[in-house]
Amino acid sequence: KLKQENEEFYKRQFSYYIKNNLEPERIPETFELVLSQIREGKSEE
Structure with a gap:
């Protein structure tokens, strides 16, 4: 929803x-x- 409403903020946030x-x-x-x-x-190796 955020991506659709404010893509620039979405990109900064994530x-x-x-x-x-x-x-x-x-x-x-x-x-x-x-x-x-x-x-x-376990760990990702």
């Missing part, structure tokens, strides 16, 4: 994620994945 090829819409999903990997003692 520039780090966009630069690192992570869609801001998938942030919660990605955090859950990382958290589960931490709990299992």
